[in-house]
Amino acid sequence: MAPTALKTRSSKSSDPRSWVERLWASLSLRSSTEVDRTGPLVPPLDRAKRLAEALLSGRGEASGAIVARELHECLRTLGAEDRLAFYRFLATGFQPDAKRLRAAAEAYLADPSAEGAAKLAEVADPTRQELLRRMNLSLGGTAALVAMRKELAQHLRDAPELKLLDADLKHLFVSWFNRGFLELRRIDWQSPAAVLDKLIAYEAVHEIQGWDDLRRRLAPDRRCFAFFHPALPGEPLIFVEVALVEGLAAAVQPLLGCDGQRIDEAAAQARAARADTAIFYSISNCQDGLRGVSFGNFLIKQVVEELKAELPQLTRFSTLSPVPGFRRWLEKRMALPGAADAALEKPLKAEDWWQDPAKADALRQPLLRFCATYLTGPAGPKGSVDPVARFHLGNGARLERINWLGNVAPRGIRESYGIMVNYLYDLDLIEANHEAFAQDGTVARSADVDALMVEEPVPPVRARSSRLRRA
Template sequence: MSQKMQTSSGLSNANPAPVDRAKQLAATLQSERSEASGAQVSRELHHVLRALDADDRHSFQRYLATEFQPDRAALRAAAERYLADGTAEAAAALARAADPPRQELLRRMNMAPGGTGALIAMRSELTARLHDEPELKLLDADLKHLFASWFNRGFLELRRIDWQSPAAVLEKLIAYEAVHEIKGWDDLRRRLAPDRRCFAFFHPALPGEPLIFVEVALVQGLATAMPPLLALETDEEAARMQAARADTAIFYSISNCQDGLRGISFGNFLIKQVVEELQAEFPQLTRFSTLSPVPGFRRWLMQRLAEGSDPDAALLPELERDGWWHDPARSEKLRAPLLRLCARYLTRRPSIRIDPVARFHLGNGARLERVNWLGNNAPRGIQESFGIMVNYLYDHDSIEDNHDAFVRDGTIVRSPEVDTLLKA
């Protein structure tokens, strides 16, 4: 390290604690003018950070969040100038004055090899503390702002993942699957069979690390339940024939892989590009739909029924009985009311905190197509939505209109079948 850098970091005549050394290096990096020297300081800073324990990392994160604020005097002067003349130049000067030095520090921290991954890990670690330490939200917001630029769609690469993909990537699919657990290598191999497809977005700064992936089943007709899609099929030739006959692509699992990138939108781009890829490979496909969970339905309904005044409150004792979904007589009595109530839950105005999966697909321009009884009777499916699953249909000719209607006034475009449930 140069003499200048040693002096500015305060390390030449002291042996500070590791967390203090990290803070000194951060201050040096923020003030460094040479790009080459800055890259060297950034590498050393990340080397120190990797050795910190959880408490010291927390201390360093608080330091980033509370220091490196905009200069108040300069910001006030820029604001007064803008209020006085309102020119584009004054607006640009105000934006520069409002930009916290912390963002430039984070950009410089990104210069080191592995810097992007380290910053993503830092934001992931912040999550648990944001509620109790609101001052950390400044650091979280700056990281999210930078990630939105660094992970712009133009930098992402869509790749198909198959059984020939590197083992490290395949292992990550098993680890990151967030919707339907992958139960070992045989299960994974089935999901990558000739009548299945898996696509993921990757970023050059994170080689071998999927950001988000989607699993697709090529079937005939609209799939309404998960067991047939997850059933093991050992005959690859039969799977190829199934793909050749398929008229529908079912998106049955979308998993975000990097918690530190929460709030950065990938899924809408992913689905639309995968539709294009599938249309090119299988021109006979005429329908693109999801088979999606309804993660908030059970919680919403149980709270509503527990109040006792709801006309459907009599359902509560039946729903609280364990294993009713295995008893055809008992489950059939619940079928009509639960489908009706789920349809009502999914078509509430978005301002009433619509289901998160519904918000995602409806916001992407999909249509609420069908509500499916006991589409997933695995423990998680029962726990989230009494086993109910939903098809959201992506129709190329209406996606933009559906999206505009949802964003403009909360219109939830739905099929006549869903309308029938609502009127029951």
């Protein structure tokens, strides 16, 4: 027995290659740029496909992590067309086993038990999801998959077959980026420069005009919080900017104002001490590859708790939000045959109408009324027609106030004629508001918003109605 064992060890030691090199030889995955590994030359795209298939073999976790790393490195060398071909390869292949799926479905129909349902769900999962999980084994695998989904988004319209791959990635990200893995951090002027630089780059609502502007937004009467994930170190997933003020803010320019002068730290601290309201004036998602994975609802609720603990005098938590869909909605309405509001079209086309007090005053009431109608009207298949409204109303906020010329920056005028909205987060009513909106689209709103939708007082009509009821 001993000589045999000795011979075996001698045979293994006679091969000078490492076990990793022997793995590549067994997979025949040598690329045309790798002269130090045995096996036939393989075009990069074919090599990526073979690596993907190898990941689903029965190899152990250690070798699987190495194959995953090699696959990601291979994908980085591919040109755009070859990467798209690889994505099609993932999307159209790696489907559930049709025979096993049919058998499981028939078994469940014959005996609809919990065990049968679990088995059916297991068999219905495409092997593509397991492949993506194994691609996540390598260092940096999560970031690579997030980048993959970002790139996929550019092709979904022209290549609908990629939607299956996109859906699988989203499905996995919802699990991998759930609230239990997220870390809330406050960002201030002492945060790493790389993180501050990303805030400037990722700001999606009110552009940050360089470092002086950023410093103003991080002053003592401001707060900024972001969610981070351990798999994406140093990369914020979403961040929120907060102003500490007295009363509801009606316009965003005073909150953003950065006149280039040195910030008076003592005055800003005094404003923070007097503040009774926290205004969430910008919420920006940072990772395009994580679209559809919800972070904002968790972020707002946790930031409210953080602010309450730090500044117990705060009694109101509200947003100052854009209405990005309003202008498109009103233009479509005015274009309808016989539209009564078509008369608005001409004054709205006047150059810089918002800077002319007379013109702006004439448009104020009709535009506020139409905006209230837009935000409270019948919900579509996805709820409110406005994406920002849908987000805040779905989180349990109340439509509190609609502000005239709240944002006179070019983007604000272009999207919503300068109108901005306060969504109020009343902590005692959040759950009830959320349930009402989720069940039938009921929009929780203030009496002030309701009053905007009344074109003109109609007491005579009300009086006649009153007499009829008495009769």
